[in-house]
Amino acid sequence: MQSTPSSAPVTPPSGERALRIKIFGIGRAGLKILELLTASEFASAARLAIATDAASLAESTAPVKVLLENRTLRGLGTGGDPDRGRALAEEQVDQLRPLCQDAEVIFIITGLGGGAGTGISPVLARVAREAGALVLAFVITPFKCEGTLRSLLAAEGLHQLQAGADGLVCLPNERLSKLIRPDTSVLEAFTRSNALLADAVRGVWRLLTRKGLLEIRFADLAAVLRNRHSHCAFAVAEASGADRAEAVLNRLFEHPMLDGGEILSHSATVLVSLTAGPDLSMADLNTVTGKITERCPSAQVIVGAAVSPDFGDCLGVTIIAACSPADDEADPAVEPEVRSSSRGSTTPVRTVEPATLTGQPERASRPEAGAERGGSARRKSDQQFRQGQLPLQMVSKGGFEKCEPTIHKGEDLDVPTYVRRGLALN
Template sequence: MSDSSSSMLLVGVGGAGCAMARGVMRAFGDSLKHVLADTDAKTGEADGKFVLIGGDRLSGRGSGGDVVAARLAAEDSVQAIDDSLEGVRLAVIVTALGGGTGGGATLETVKHLSDRGIPSCVFATTPFAFEGETRQRNARGILPLIEEAASASFFIPLDKLVGDSDDDMASAMRRAVDTLASGVTLFWRLVEKPGYIKLDAERVRHLVAGAGRGRFAYVSAQGENRAEEIVDAIRRSALLGAGSGQVASILCGVLAGDDLRLSEIGTISEGLRGTFGEKASFELATVNDDDTFSGRISVVVMLFESPRHDDADDPKTSEPAKRRRRQRAILSTGPTGRGRFNNSEPTIWNGEDLDVPTFLRKNISLEF
C-alpha cells in the first residue's frame, strides 16, 4: 500500500455497512487502510480493525433500529476512530440505511471527520421495498442530513442494485455487496494501478469534495463488442436513470488490462457524454491491472447533479461545512444564555418566552 493510497480511509458503519466494507477489502485483494464501526460488539468478531461505538449507552448490543439512540451513542464515542485518521485526506464511508446505526452513526461520523478537515464520500444503500415502512422511514429521515453533511453522497436503493433477477435472497445480497464493493474500490485502484489517464489521490479528493449528491453504477463486459455493451448497459442502468434529471458532472473510471484499446475508451467516453449531456463537465481516468481485468472492461460511473463549488477542496469552507457552521451559530444563541436578563424572571406570554428572539422561537433559520 503506497503512502498516497493510505491517505484514503475506508470506513464501514453499522452491521451491513461493516459487511460491505469487508466486501470492498476482499474485492481490492489487498489491505486497505480502514476502520469498521458499529454499536454491536458481534460485528467486531470478524476480520478488520473494529471500534465499538456507544459502549456505555448500548452495552455493545446494537441500537435495535433506533436512529436517535445510535446518533447519541456516536456523539459520545465517535472519537474512537481518531487513531485511524493520521495522514487521512479523504474518507470513503460505506453504510446501509434502514437500521439505527448505519444512519445515526454515519451522520455523526461524517460531521466528526469534517470538523477535522477530512471530506467524506458516502455510499449508502437504502432498504428493499419489502423491508417495510419502519426501515424506509428510518432511511428517509436520516438521508437528507447525511447528504447535507457529506462532501459527496450516493444513496443506492437495494431494489435497483439487485435488479429484476429471481435469485435466492443470499445470492442477491452477495451480488449487491459485490457490485457496490467493486465500484468503491475504484478510488484505491486509480491510485495504486494507474493507467494512461491518471488521477492521483489529491485529484480524487478534489473531485469528490463538494461534489454533492450523485448517482453511481458499476458495469462490466467482455468479448469483441465489450465497449458498446458497456455503453448500452449504462444507458439502461436503473441506478443511473438516464434522462431523469440534470447532470452537471460525470466522473468515469475505466478498469481494464493491457488489451484496452484507444477506440474503446473513445466509445465509452462518447457514449457517456451522449447519454448524459455534452454540457456536463467530464473526467475520465483509467486503471491498468492485467491480473484482475485481462479480457474484460469494467466501468464505474458517478454522476453529480449540482455544479461543483470552487472552494470544494477545502472541507472547512465547502458548502456543507458552511451550512453547518451557520446552523451552529444559530443554535449557540439559544435560550440558555439570557445575557443581562440572566437574573430576571422570564417574560412568558401564551406559553412563549418573549426574551428569546423571535427567529429562535419560530425556528426560522437566518442566512449570514
C-alpha cells in the same frame, strides 16, 4: 453489467500510490460489505469496523474494531433507533476523532435504516471532514418490504449524511429488484446488493489508486466533490469481444442505477474510469468517452484509463455521476425516497441537526466548515418552506381572487379562516 467480484485481485500492489485512505464499515451491513473488500485488494488502506454490538464486531476481520457502547444500551446495540446511535456517536466523539486523523480520503460504508449506520455515520462524516479528509459515503437503503419506518429513517439518514459528506453514493435496494430475477432468494438478494456496493467502493478505489494511462488524480476528485454534498449514482459494466466498447456502453445505459442513462443528463460531474488489458485501443477510449459525453452535455466529464493485464480482452467501465443537491431536489427520478421524506414536517428540522449539534471545540478551530454546512442545510429547508406556501395562497382565494381583497389588520380575510388558523382536516 455483470458486477465483478471475480475480477477482485486486479490491482497489483505496484500500481498503488501512497494516498492515505481509510475505509469505515459502520453497523451490521457496513461490516458485511467491509468483509467483501479484502485485505489483499485494499492493502494500502486502513479498514476500520465500527459497531454497537460486540457480536457482529467479533465476526469482522477488520484490523481495527471499535465498539461504541455506553451503559444505557447494556450491550444490546441501538435497537434500530437512529437517535440512540446519533446520541452515542456524539457522546463518544472523542473516540471517533483519532480514527479519522491522518487520512486524505475517508470512505464510510453503511446500510441505512437501522440504528448504528443511520445514526453514527452522519456524525462520523462530520468528524472526518473536520479532520480534513475528503469524505465519501457509500450507503445502501432498505428494500420496501423491510417496512415504511425503516425507509423513512433511511431517507432521513441519507439527508443528514449527504449534508455531512462530500460525496454520497447511494444504492437503493429497491432499484436492485430490477436487476435481480423475481425468484432470487432473499439471502442472494442481500448478497448481491452488498457486492454491488462493494463494486462501487472498488471502482472509486481504482480511480484513486491505479496508476493509469490517463490518471484521475486525487486533486481532481477533491475539486469536484469537496463541499458539494453531492449525491452520486454509479454503474459498473464489463464486456469483452470484438465490439466490446459498444457492448459495455449498452450495458451502462441500461443499468437501473443510471435510470437508463437518464441520470447522466442531470449530472454536474461524471467520472468515467476505463480498465482493460494491454490491448486497450484508442478507438475503445474514443467510443466510450464520446458516447458518454453525448449523454451529459452539461456535465464536467473526467476520464481515467488504466491498463491491467488481468483484464485480458475485457473492458471494464465505472461511471460515477454526481448531482449537486439542488439538482436532485428538482429531479424526482433521482432520489424519490429523499424527496418524499423532505416533505415531511420533521425532516427539515432534523436535517439541520448534525450542524447544530456541532457545538464542539473543533467548531471554533474550523469555523468556516461548520458554518458553511449549517448554512447550506438551512438554506435548503427555507427553500422548501417557501415553495409550500405560495400555491396555497393563490388557490385558496377561490371566487374572491378578482375582487378587492378584504384586509383586516394585515390579514387577508378572503383566505379561508381554517387555512389561516392552520386547522387540520384529516
